[in-house]
Amino acid sequence: MYIEEYLDVFISGLTNGSVYALMAVGLTLVYGVSRAFNFAYGSFYSLGGYFAWVLMVYLGLSGGYLMVLLMAVPFLIGFGYVTEKVIVAPLRKRSDWEVKVMMITLGLALFLDNGYQVLFGPRMKSLPPIMTGAVELGPIYIANQDIMIFVLAISGILAFRWLLNNTRIGMAVRAVAQNPIGAKIVGIPKNRIFAATFGISTVMVGLGGILLAQKYFISPMGGWDILVKSWVITAFGGMGSIRGGLLAAFILGMLEAYVGYVFGMTWVLFALFGVLLATLAIRPQGLMGKWG
Amino acid sequence: MDWKRMSGTMALIYGVMALMPLFVGGTDHLMHILIMCLIWAVVASCWDLIMGFAGIFSFGQVAFFVIGAYASAILALTFGIHPLAAMVLAGVVAAAIGVLVALPCLRLKGAYIALVTFAVHMILEPFLKSDMGRAIGTGGSRGILTIPPMELFGITFGAGDKVAVFYAALVLAVVCSVIIMLVIRSFWGTAFLALKDSAGFAASLGVSAFKYKLAVFALTSFLTGLAGGFYGHYIGMLSTRMLGIDLFVMLMIMLVLGGIGQFPGAILGAIVTVTFNEALAPLGTYRPMVLGALVVVLVLALPDGIIGLLRNLVPGRGAAEPAVAESTAANAGGQG
């Protein structure tokens, strides 16, 4: 490998890693706060991608990505919120509710994925690049698209961090995660917080879909890969730790880019699985796990 | 459910099944459905044992089924082992892999176990299709096309003689169900329930959670692998399409219909689901979508499956204990 190729791999790992981090943080948010595991997370990724595709390509809406983002955020929050209220919340009081949540979201995933297939057909869709052109720094060549994806993904994470630390609802989310009884005592409506975290996580993964669909494609079953990757990152970085998630996402983004480049894409999944098993065997709480 | 009613229900279900060939023995298509009912009854019961009774959120059941099917086919084809022996060996292979997966898993909690076991499921398809898989005889993406049927006492248990296959499947299902029932019964009220409700309490009783859970993992993988092997020799060909998400969801519907931890509900769930799924065949491409929607509706509508529904309809049998459910839900919402 030449040095330029290494740099290409590095940049690709960095770009993908930033989006993975955004999505992994969303996944860990819901599990950390409410112990609900969302199997339809990957389908929500595709939802974001298709939503943008419908607006930009199918409807030909002008206004570019800014318009898409302005419309996608409320749509995704609403979708996640309602989903939690309708199918997850009623299960909370039942026996074996954790497994039932996994089952019902798996059912939802099958429904959504095949719904996409019926609506949009099995062929892959792609989104126009958010920005064309490139920056040249001597021998290094960085596509503006990659820079924009990186910037937007990192902004998403920072915005989430800000929300968590500086807003009333963000503090309530942390309160429920840290001490559900304490949260109840001070009058925080736990059920609304659960639904809100579901909505926020849907935005995070949906944005991931919009960002990555420019480089890769949207396909009906494309979300499964994302679900697995978000999982592995979450487990590797540690449930409930944003910093751990970021670190894990960049490490795994690099690993993926490198393994994919050198050995081919089929090996990426094996590599991720190996990392997952090794992590869980050596350090089950992940790199920086907090919420267990 | 006490074990007398458990065995009574089981005897009733399998008894009715055993009589079915008298009515539909001539119709190959219907016999095929009945055979599939029995095979899936084994897999769904195993899943119920591990998840509903031992409380391990294993999502690798279809994976172990496929591992068993491939292992048995490869052993019979490449090594020329008699299919019956190959089936048993395939069960052992599945059990061994099950133990390998269980070792890291059992140190983990809740969704993490689902994560790792489902990852085994997800990784199996690329593995079977890869060069590594081809090297051990999986046939890559083409799959295995010429699996020899089982021959015993001069009878060929292949697609040609469905009634024979049916009774062989019935024997398999009954044996597996009895084993599962004995396991549930022998630990009833002690180990399993304690394990499920409170690990700390179980430990104080001297119940080694790890040992029991490992044993359950091994047993259910073995039986599931066995069923997979049986399936392979019956159908005669295998491909990785079985690892698609819809089959997994089908299995889930079986358990939801049967009721989690409501054995032998899972057997009933398998029979209803397989039959019903055939009825959905005309839906074509809409079928998986309908299956997905069904899961959502059924999980919401049937908290304890068909068995729970029947129990609530028949007065005087006592409903589930809401107080217990409430407190576990509250605990589960707590911090870890």
Place this chain on the structure above:
Amino acid sequence: MLTIADVNAYYDQFHVLHDVSCEVHEGEVVVMLGPNGHGKSTLLKAVCGLLDRVDGTITYKGQDITGWSTEQLVNQGVIYIAENRELFGDMTVMENLKLGAYAKNARKKEKRNLARVFELFPRLAARKKQLAATMSGGEARMLAIARGLMSNADFLCIDEPSLGLQPNLRTEVFNIIKEIHRQGKSMLLVEQNIPQIADLADRVYVLEEGCITFQGSAEEAAADDRLKEIFLGM
């Protein structure tokens, strides 16, 4: 102000309270005495909407509040202050206090209440940025009470405020409670054995095995030989 009539309460499947009736008048401090595990905390939890099943009637300011959620009750000015504090350990003192003012009615008065709380607990004012988990037992107890006050409640249900505190800290906590009372709050306070009750309580109930076995003024309680024997070992 608060009337509890024929309340039966259950904890998991256990029937803990049997036909308990008692009341707290406006501006009163009522102390519920009783041995450990006889249902005092359960009574407070029943009032504050923290139990799944409560039979009977609980009225607050003339409204039937039986079966109300904690969230509704906090908004109506009833707050529970837990014996094991239930703080948010990974958050700062300031964040804990802000969350104490989560209820809608408390938000508007957050600034004013914060000033009052810091006046009442100068120790907390000096530790605004400390994480709750790193505080000592006495400070954590004060934070729990302060967080409760942030809800702008008129009625405080305080569960064993002296639990696990050294005598000098106990006195400090009780002095603060007296000061809160003087500022016009009503309280239902659960305690196991306090020499200070006569000084603090307007009236006293005794709860044994889930039933009220004594009621009277603080002086009567202090004079009752049987109670002395049970609670003070005299």
